[in-house]
Amino acid sequence: MDFSKLAMTEIRRNSTRTIVGVITCALAAMIVVLIRVVPEGYNVGVALPERTFSGGDILIFPAQAPLSSSETNMLTWRNWQGSDWQSHLLYYFKDTAKTGYLAEEACAGWRAMIPRELIEQLASIPNIRRISAYRSVPCIVGTDRGTVHAFLRGFDLEGHPIEPHLTEDPEKHPPFTRKDELEGIAPNVGRPFSSIEVGDVISITVPKVVVYRTASPSGLVPQLAVDWEGARSYRFVVSQKYAIQVGEETDAAAGAASPGPPPSIPIYWERPEFLVPMDVFEGILAELGALTAHEATGLASGDFDLDFPTYQLAVTVDRSSKIRETSRLIREALGSDYGVYPVAEARSHMASHVVMPPDMHTVYAALIIGFAAVVVAGNTYISVAQQKRKLGLLRVIGATSKNIVQYILTLVAYVSASGTFYGIAAGNLLYLITLIGSDMTLKEWLIQALGDFGKIMGLSVGLSLAIGFGIAWWASRLSCAEVLSHE
Amino acid sequence: MNKRTGPIISCHEISKFYPVGDGLFALRDVELEVPEGAFVVIMGPSGSGKTTLLNILGGIDRPTHGEVILKGRKFSRLSEDDLAMLRRTEIGMVFQFFNLFPELTAVENIGLPMRLAGYDDDAITQRTTELLEAVRLLDRMKHYPSELSGGEQQRVAICRALATRPAVVLADEPTGNLDSARSREIMGLFAKFNKEENQTFIIASHDRSFLEYADIVVRIVDGEIAERSDRHGTLI
Structure with missing residues (x-):
């Protein structure tokens, strides 16, 4: 017996309730697709x-x-x-x-x-x-304007390039090209660095880095400490400057003074790291005896990159x-x-x-879809309560409990499946926007979207049917005589 | 009457008690045997228990005491689902307010019990066409109940009740919602199917016009059978 036509006509007859259920499922599915983007999806x-x-x-x-x-x-x-x-x-x-x-x-x-x-x-x-x-070590930077605490950092030039963040023309001031002097790139923010110019010479006092071991619940573990008594000063030429913009904020004061929307001012990374090439950093630590201490930890190799803690x-x-x-x-x-x-x-x-811990994504997805399933089930309950007479009549002409359950679950499945379908489609189409500037391919997006249809659709329809089954079972137990007696 | 012998449906010591207030017996020790092909009319004032009796005969209500037997099967031994499946093929019901499914067309309403009973499409088409021809509604087969008059709706309801050639058709005030002309039409249909197809009818009605067709008239008063007679009033 195919109850789909009865279910479809019931769905069409109560279009408002159907639309509420479909939209709820669609929104839930769309949110589940899109929260995957947060916070990882970024250009x-x-x-x-x-x-x-x-x-x-x-x-x-x-x-x-x-x-x-x-x-x-x-x-x-x-x-x-x-x-x-x-x-x-x-x-x-x-x-x-x-x-x-x-x-x-x-x-x-x-x-x-x-x-x-x-x-x-x-x-x-x-x-x-x-x-x-x-790789970094605390240091004291000395200029003609005074001293300041900062960090001497061995910069991995093969990682992500610093060039986009240089503030001086790199063709005029190419960094890390001097062979007979120590050079480094200074931040262009914060005192006194903002007033230091390319070509200035600064002194950097670097402490000795000590490697030792401490007790932990799992045994002895290495730690790093600094020993200022073993410190040494080095002269560095500032060969470039960098400023890494990490955000923007509204300049309220400027906005108040002039008409129109307030301007934005950039926010820069202000951690005072003076960048030197990694081999220079390693050399300084070695001079100060850090590698000797490193050997004392009993580590097998003297490869700084791989073995220094x-x-x-x-x-x-x-x-x-x-x-x-x-x-x-x-x-x-x-x-x-x-x-x-x-x-x-x-x-x-x-x-x-506010961040989405990775293991909570599935939990939140289930909660959101569960909420939608409850809404669909609630609508179904109202629908069934209004259809008691019809259900009684179905029983009179020979529908069994199984038939009644099938009819009601058909209603539930149509609403949750159609709503979830629209939501997944809309969510993944919006997700396409994040492909701009991303290295995700269209094929990968398609595989992800198809995977969503399987997983999210399964979860949504499954949860709706599970909750709807209770309502369907109740409806199948309604007394024919009772519901038909109210003519 | 051309009737086969032996009751097709019978009820023995049927009582229905409702524990409301001091308690109410809607039916008390009702005994009834209906031969196959009989046209039975149950008459009685409102509240006498006619509908309760029909519901019990149709298996949609359970008696507090007593037994209903249809073609040798005892209702007391059947579950609700068993009774539902029995109703698919052995019991047809017609109601005062038609009770068609508004979202289905006339032919779909008629075919619904056959679909439940597992008939194939060809059989459904053949039987529904045959029935619609018999009630002269073939040209309205694709109309929805809202597009049919009261008399037409009741004709469709009768066709639905007869779709699977049930052992017995129970009709509760089938003309209660119709004018006299339509009522005569409906009565004529009952008589037609009773005569031509040997269909057993049990009809609860105030309408004395049904007596003209009745083989057995049962008068029920305050839940008890007061009298059994033929259409002429001769006690049986």
């Missing part, structure tokens, strides 16, 4: 600034920052006892210094990581172009459209002793403290 050109100063697309820290997570209740809080120069953790997750970080009971916690060990663990993950370590690794990917997937694979490979964050996710947290 490649927009992402470049963060990727430059972070050194890559995905950051790995030796601890999990306090983002909400479905696994939070399995983790414990620990006081963060690191230092600001060790990584960009505090730049992205400012609260960590106050609130601490999350770790499992048996995890090592905040410690320096050996790049080689992680690179080996991540060797089989696709889409990873390279993994580089963040670090508190931040940056993964550069081949395809930015695969960042979320790559991050997930890295998390799975490394486990809960590490925090793994796409730069966009970390940046969103920094800006708004």
Whole structure:
């Protein structure tokens, strides 16, 4: 028995209720498609600034920052006892210094990581172009205007290029070309750097970096510290300057003074990192005895890049459209002793403290679709309550309980399936916009859209039918005599 | 009357009790045997239990006590779904207010019980055409109930009740909502199918015009059978 015509005519007769159900399902499906974009979907050109100063697309820290997570209740809080120069953790997750970080009971916690060990663990993950370590040491910059605390950073020139962010003409002032003097690129923001010019000579006092071991729940772990008693000063020529714009804000004062919309003023990354080539950085650390101390840790190799401890690794990917997937694979490979964050996710947290933890995406999707399913079920209940007489009549002419259930579930399935279809289609068409500037191909978009039709449609229709089944079962139990007696 | 012997449907000691207030017996110890092909008219004042009796005979209500037997099958041993399946092929029902499905056309309404019973499209087409011809509504087969008059709707309802050639057709005040001319039309149809197809009818009605066709007249008062007679009033 085909109840589709009865169901379709019922759907058409109650068009308002049908439209409410369809629109609810459509909106739910569209939101589920689009929240996948947040916070990871970002234009490649927009992402470049963060990727430059972070050194890559995905950051790995030796601890999990306090983002909400479905696994939070399995983790414990620990006081963060690191230092600001060790990584960009505090730049992205400012609260960590106050609130601490999350770790499992048996995890090592905040410690320096050996790049080689992680690179080996991540060797089989696709889409990873390279993994580089963040190298920096606190320093004191001296100019004729005074001294200031800053960071001397060994900059990975093969990572993301600094050229787009140089403030002076690179043809006139090519960086890192001097052979007989130390040179570096100074930030163009903050005091005193904003008043330093290309060609100025500055002194940088660098402390000795000490590698030692501390106890942790999982045993002895390496840590880095600085020893100012072993400090040494170096003369650097400022060969270029850089400014990395990370956002904009409204200039309220200028807006108040003139008609029209207030202008925007750029916001620059203000972490005072003086950039030097990595080999220069390595040389300075070696001169100060850091590599000797590194050998004392018992590490097998003297390769600075691979074996010197670090508190931040940056993964550069081949395809930015695969960042979320790559991050997930890295998390799975490394486990809960590490925090793994796409730069966009970390940046969103920094800006708004609102971020979609990756494991919560599925939960939110289920909740949103569940809400839509409840709306559809509610509409169905109203529809059934108004159709009691008709259902009684169906029973009179021979419909069994199974037939009644089939009829009502047909109603539910039509509304949820059609609404979800429209929502997935609309969501994926909107998602196409994010392809502009992204390296996701049309074929990958199509595969993703088809996957959505399978997963989201299955979840939506499945949930609606599951909830609708209760209503259908109730309807199949209605007494014919009772409903027909009210003529 | 050309009737086969043996009851096609019977009810024994049927009682229906409603525990409202001090309790109410809608039916009390009703006994009835209906031979195949009989035209039975149940008469009685409003509230006498006619509709309750028809509902119980049709299996859409359960008696508090007693048994209904249709072609040897005892209703007490059947589940609700079993009764529903029995109604597909053995029981047709006609109501005072027609009770057609407004979203289906006349022919679709008539074919619905056949679809439930699993008839194929050809059989459905043949039977619905035959019935619509018999009630002179072939040209209105694709009309919706809202496009039909009251008499036409009731004719469609009768066709629906007869679609699967049921053992018995139960009609509850089938002319209650029609004028006298349409009522005579409907009565004529019942008589036609009773005579030509040996269809068994059990009709509950105030309309004394039905007595003209009745083989058995049952008068029911306050839930009890007061009298059984033929159409001339001779007690049986």
